Amino acid sequence: MDRTARHSETRYGNRPTMKDVAARAGVGLKTVSRVVNSEPGVTPDTERRVQEAIDALGFRRNDSARVLRKGRTASIGLVLEDLADPFYGPLSRAVEEVARAHGALLINGSSAEDPEREQELVLALCARRVDGLIVIPAGDDHRYLEPEIKAGIATVFVDRPAGHVDVDMVLSDSFGGAREGVAHLIAHGHRRIGFIGDQPRIHTATERLRGYHAAMRDAGITVEDDWVSLGSTEPERVRAAAEEMLSGPEPITALFAGNNRVTVTAVRVIAERERPVALVGFDDIELADLLGITVISQDAAAVGRTAAEHLFRRLDGAEHAPARVELPTTLIPRGSGELPPA
Amino acid sequence: MDRTARHSETRYGNRPTMKDVAARAGVGLKTVSRVVNSEPGVTPDTERRVQEAIDALGFRRNDSARVLRKGRTASIGLVLEDLADPFYGPLSRAVEEVARAHGALLINGSSAEDPEREQELVLALCARRVDGLIVIPAGDDHRYLEPEIKAGIATVFVDRPAGHVDVDMVLSDSFGGAREGVAHLIAHGHRRIGFIGDQPRIHTATERLRGYHAAMRDAGITVEDDWVSLGSTEPERVRAAAEEMLSGPEPITALFAGNNRVTVTAVRVIAERERPVALVGFDDIELADLLGITVISQDAAAVGRTAAEHLFRRLDGAEHAPARVELPTTLIPRGSGELPPA
DNA sequence: CATCCTCGTGACAACGTTGTCCAGGGCCTA
């Protein structure tokens, strides 16, 4: 057993290569390549012989080698926060559909909101030479991406802006959406309105808080310190924050929830109370219609689709300056946001 | 400009290679490789020089070439039905976590319940030489996988069994879960119980129906034809089926919903009615607790984790016969399943 | 002082594919 054979045993379990197919079909290597890639210049008879050899051996082209040779992987990377979050499911799916339309596969990973893990993932994807990257950033400094972008990996940031690096971005109008939602509560008579949001280092969290403040200012309402709480979206934290706002001598009469996870916990807390509390949440939630929850809805699928389309436009050679797209949000009144102050 | 240079321009945007790093550091190619891979046998001084060159050039190892050489891609493929379905989010995430623990990336795709698309995706993943595959099958004939499996691509089927091919499987106890859920309704006094499920070619759908029939038989109840409806889970279809069962002279008093999408629509239909209708759904749903929906819960994350762990055990060399694991389900009573017959 | 070992290093082939280029045969045209 020579060295080559020993190797082969551990390599892809001895898969046949084009060379094997060529030998069996009695043709040259390149001819097999032509058949596999449906290139012209092969007589029907030769093609048939090659095809038979392919079927007999169970040959399948090794795309690793192909990628190495061609320099394109026909795959894009998607780094998001948590694949299990219902907001990201439709987003991934939309990205996948666009990728599929362009013949590309999707490699994705969750950063778990950890900047270090984000970087690790992104760089692993770059090492694989994905053609493009869609990133929902966890961190706020992305200078580590500079050499990669310069080297030609098209990149689009989604949902949150990139830090210190000039790339395409697709965002939702967090500021405007939150402002509209809070104004909606104010229009229904509320003045003591609470805000519970995600960690302040997350851009959407601060944007939504900014929207909250803007709406309050517009209405001439002075926001009291204990009406606002940013932090983890763990149920315990959110629950504690909500309960504190709802207790005391002068409790809030309405609550604005900064994202889907906060909304879910807020709904639970409010359901346990006797006094009704108005609620508007950012992000739509399944079954929110049945529970009568008023939300600011952002179209996750549209965000994903837009980002992916931008990416492929770049890959197809578009060379304009990086653009920043902001998608609008929609207020969906369902009852919880229209309750009057208790 | 010679041919090589012309090429380089289109290849990964002229990324530096180990050769470039070697030239700049004044060392041999292999030494760079050693530094990049933290192999022993490099003096600190040499290592420093190489590292400087790497940083200066922004070099990042090309994993495509590495893969070609090593024969392992450190990536696994996950083919599921729809990334946007809330059931698959946690499943994917669990798979991803296990993959990450093994240093592998996850490539995933949605079959959209289309057998042809499933095959296309699976074979594309095989062409990329993923180390392993986790498949939630759409079709029922997977003989096309035989050469791939023989060639050494470890494969685990999830949620639904594989057709005509002998591989590891991780399933939920659809039969037992449905049987328990229906028995629960019977225990609460129901006899006229409807069943709405997914398309009959989907294994879990028929298994759950089998569980329904078993429970009914156990209770000595004869199932009437129009109590059972299998088909698409599109809201319109489910709504029509439910409304038919709830109308007529002798309507059903309870409904068993065959999966999460059916449950969601069923809840809506029932909410519109005056007469209360008991409901038990297969799969848990977010906020089901607030809506008081009794469900048969299967732990999607556990399913994903188990499947991924099986896969990596295979990849690490386990060579036992293909196993079939069945995970138990849990009945979670929340009110809707405990309503007495109206 | 000769010999053997160890250690750091580099040359080279190989992984499986595709792009380029060339050769030979058949056909058409002048």
Add this chain to the structure above:
DNA sequence: TAGGCCCTGGACAACGTTGTCACGAGGATG
């Protein structure tokens, strides 16, 4: 009939990396 062209097919290099092996310097040992 000769010359040229087109069509098919194959030889070969290259993609960027890693495994193998060999080589030379320096230290240890006799």
